[in-house]
Structure formats: C-alpha cells, structure tokens
Amino acid sequence: MGLPLGIALASRGLSVVLYDINAAAVDVVNSGTLPFAEEGAAQVLADVVEAGRLRATTEPSSVGSAENLVVVVGTPVDEHLNPDLGAVPRALDRCAEYLRDGQLVVLRSTVYPGVTALTEKLLAGKGIGVDVAFCPERIAEGKAMTELFELPQIVSARNPTALARAEALFRNLTTQIVHLEPEEAELAKLFTNTWRYIKFATANQFWMMANDFGLDFARIRHAISFDYPRAADIPMPGFAAGPCLFKDTMQLAAFNRNNFVLGHSAMLINEGLPLYLVSRLEERFDLSELTVGILGMAFKGGSDDPRESLAYKLRKILMLKTRETLCTDPYVVDDRFTPLDDVLKRADLLVIAAPHADYANLDTDKPVVDMWGLTGQGVRV
Numbered sequence: 090m091g092l093p094l095g096i097a098l099a100s101r102g103l104s105v106v107l108y109d110i111n112a113a114a115v116d117v118v119n120s121g122t123l124p125f126a127e128e129g130a131a132q133v134l135a136d137v138v139e140a141g142r143l144r145a146t147t148e149p150s151s152v153g154s155a156e157n158l159v160v161v162v163g164t165p166v167d168e169h170l171n172p173d174l175g176a177v178p179r180a181l182d183r184c185a186e187y188l189r190d191g192q193l194v195v196l197r198s199t200v201y202p203g204v205t206a207l208t209e210k211l212l213a214g215k216g217i218g219v220d221v222a223f224c225p226e227r228i229a230e231g232k233a234m235t236e237l238f239e240l241p242q243i244v245s246a247r248n249p250t251a252l253a254r255a256e257a258l259f260r261n262l263t264t265q266i267v268h269l270e271p272e273e274a275e276l277a278k279l280f281t282n283t284w285r286y287i288k289f290a291t292a293n294q295f296w297m298m299a300n301d302f303g304l305d306f307a308r309i310r311h312a313i314s315f316d317y318p319r320a321a322d323i324p325m326p327g328f329a330a331g332p333c334l335f336k337d338t339m340q341l342a343a344f345n346r347n348n349f350v351l352g353h354s355a356m357l358i359n360e361g362l363p364l365y366l367v368s369r370l371e372e373r374f375d376l377s378e379l380t381v382g383i384l385g386m387a388f389k390g391g392s393d394d395p396r397e398s399l400a401y402k403l404r405k406i407l408m409l410k411t412r413e414t415l416c417t418d419p420y421v422v423d424d425r426f427t428p429l430d431d432v433l434k435r436a437d438l439l440v441i442a443a444p445h446a447d448y449a450n451l452d453t454d455k456p457v458v459d460m461w462g463l464t465g466q467g468v469r470v
C-alpha cells in the first residue's frame with residue numbers, strides 16, 4: 090500500500106522517498122519497475138523515478154528529511170489470531186533517532202484500536218514533538234491508481250493542527266475528506282473490512298444452503314438482486330481471503346474481548362469453504378483416483394498476490410485426497426506450479442480457485458468446478 094500511495098503522491102508533484110527494510114524491493118522500485126501488479130501504476134512509477142520525484146531507500150535517516158512521514162507497515166494477526174499492537178510503534182522506533190520536532194506522522198496501516206494513542210505516547214515519551222494523524226487506507230488492491238484519487242479520505246487527529254496538516258496532504262489526491270476522532274477512525278477502518286468479510290460469508294452460506302438443496306444460487310441471487318436495490322450488493326460465492334479482511338475481522342474480535350459472534354461465524358464460513366468444496370466433490374468423485382487441477386492461486390481474480398489465499402488451503406486438502414494435485418496461475422510466481430496447458434491435459438477434474446478472467450472460456454472437455462459463476466454455467470457444485 091505504501092508504494093501505490095508514494096506513486097500517486099509523486100504523480101501529483103510531491104517529492105517522495107520510500108523507506109523500507111526490504112533491500113530487494115528497494116532495488117526493484119529504484120529501477121523504475123513495479124514489484125507487483127497494480128493497474129495503471131507501472132508507467133507512472135517509471136515516469137516519477139525518471140523525473141527524480143520518487144526514490145526508495147533502506148536508509149532510516151531518510152525519514153529525517155521528510156515534512157510528512159506516512160507509516161504503512163503490515164499489521165498482521167499472529168498464529169493465535171492475536172493482533173500485533175507493536176508493528177507500527179516498532180517501525181517508528183527503528184528510525185526514531187532521525188525524527189525531528191515539527192514533522193507530521195501519519196499512520197496509514199490498519200491498526201488495533203488504541204495504536205494511534207500508543208504511538209503518540211511513545212513519541213512524546215522520546216521527547217519528539219511531532220503531529221500525529223491516523224488516515225486509513227481504504228483502496229482495494231489492484232485499484233489503487235483510481236481509488237486513491239476518487240475515494241473520500243478519512244482523516245483523524247487529536248489536535249486541529251495535525252488534522253489540518255493531514256488533510257492538506259491528502260488534498261493532493263482527493264477532494265473529499267471526512268473527519269473523525271482517531272479512535273473512531275481506527276474502528277471505521279476495521280468496521281469497513283469486517284462488513285465486507287461478513288457480506289461474503291453471508292453469500293457463501295446462502296450458496297452452501299442452496300447447493301445442499303440441489304439448487305443453483307446464481308439463479309436465486311439474480312432473481313433477488315434484479316432491479317431490487319436493497320439486495321443489489323449481495324456478492325457471488327467464492328473464496329473470501331487475502332491479507333486484510335480475515336485479519337481485520339480478527340483484530341476487531343480481539344478488541345471486543347473475543348466476543349464477536351458475527352465476525353467469528355464469518356471466519357468459520359469463509360475459512361471452511363475449501364473443506365466444503367472438497368466434501369461436495371467427494372460425494373461425486375472418487376478423488377483418490379483423480380488428478381485435480383487448481384486454476385488460480387491468487388487470493389482474488391486478476392491479482393498476482395497469493396497472500397492468505399484460500400487456494401493454498403484447497404491445495405493442501407486436495408493433496409491429501411487426490412492421486413495428484415496440480416496448481417496453475419497466470420500471475421502468481423511459484424516454482425510448484427504447472428503451466429495451464431499441462432494442467433488441462435493431465436487433470437481429470439478442474440477447480441477454479443481464483444476467478445481470473447483467463448478461465449472464463451476454457452477449452453476443455455474435463456469437468457470444471459466453478460463456484461464463482463465465472464464460466465456462466467451456474468454455481469452448483
């Protein structure tokens with residue numbers, strides 16, 4: 090998220106330095122190359138690097154020369170689903186000796202509620218007189234170069250000066266600014282992702298119900314949402330995964346003393362989907378006799394990002410059950426994958442795990458399992 094933001098700000102004429110501890114990523118960016126897919130960003134990156142408006146560095150002292158410092162480090166939950174409250178403070182701690190009075194520090198990572206206050210305390214405790222703001226990132230991966238300029242920006246800070254400075258920074262990108270208190274904004278971001286995660290879970294459970302009853306959820310969904318605005322946003326079924334929705338729902342659950350029935354139910358439904366899919370397949374096929382091809386390993390269609398992808402969970406389960414499991418993806422790079430043509434030749438059964446448009450019109454006579462409705466054949470499995 091830091092790179093697209095930096096590219097967007099540089100494209101608006103600001104001078105941007107990206108400080109990162111990953112030296113390999115820094116080298117790639119400095120060569121003017123995008124290290125991952127982000128629509129519309131490659132050419133702009135090449136242009137702003139060439140123009141000298143954006144550079145990356147592993148040098149922590151670089152933060153000292155910035156008027157505005159934006160923190161966008163990852164904020165994962167651990168293996169016990171506990172949020173790491175220290176990710177943002179640790180990142181700032183690493184470069185704290187170079188921070189100076191009068192800077193604006195914007196937290197943009199999705200954080201556990203209270204991390205903004207914790208950061209303010211940490212910096213004040215070190216005697217650093219900076220303004221702190223929390224301005225969450227709400228774009229969807231792949232859409233950064235349009236959404237950064239079109240979505241309203243939530244801006245929050247404890248004092249009017251910090252608020253005005255953060256607003257001025259984001260006015261370089263967007264005209265719509267929404268003010269909140271920091272704690273409200275922290276919850277706003279978690280509510281946003283959790284809301285989406287629960288919506289996907291609802292569609293997935295409806296799909297399983299219809300499916301178990303021998304009915305095609307795609308037909309039912311079409312009927313519900315057709316010219317009916319109150320159900321227009323009901324999603325299609327599919328793997329709800331990736332680096333954000335699951336972990337942010339778990340951050341919110343942890344914040345609410347692990348008392349979040351709706352969020353935990355959404356997790357059980359969404360994370361259980363690969364197992365459901367396999368159990369349905371076991372009713373129809375003797376998997377132990379079959380080679381199964383998984384098409385699409387990214388966490389969502391059109392993406393090259395495999396982080397927290399449920400396609401890998403599906404792979405794990407199928408490897409236990411099948412004669413052989415083959416995986417392929419046109420965008421994700423992984424030595425274990427097989428080219429699509431070989432998968433189409435060798436597999437007896439194909440499962441679309443990421444709805445890449447490439448799979449909408451497959452040239453195959455093998456059965457294709459498509460819970461997404463990508464192939465237009467309904468979603469009964």
Ligand SMILES: NC(=O)c1ccc[n+]([C@@H]2O[C@H](COP(=O)([O-])OP(=O)(O)OC[C@H]3O[C@@H](n4cnc5c(N)ncnc54)[C@H](O)[C@@H]3O)[C@@H](O)[C@H]2O)c1
Pocket residue numbers: 090091108109110111114161162163164179180181183197198199200226227228229230332333
């Ligand atoms: N991925 C999304 O779609 C999305 C959308 C909205 C918000 N967010 C939030 O944005 C934040 C970042 O997500 P991401 O997907 O870009 O994560 P990421 O892991 O892809 O990127 C984080 C970057 O920070 C670098 N980093 C880690 N520790 C550092 C340190 N101490 N100093 C300097 N650099 C350091 C890493 O090397 C990496 O390049 C998370 O809080 C996430 O929840 C993500």
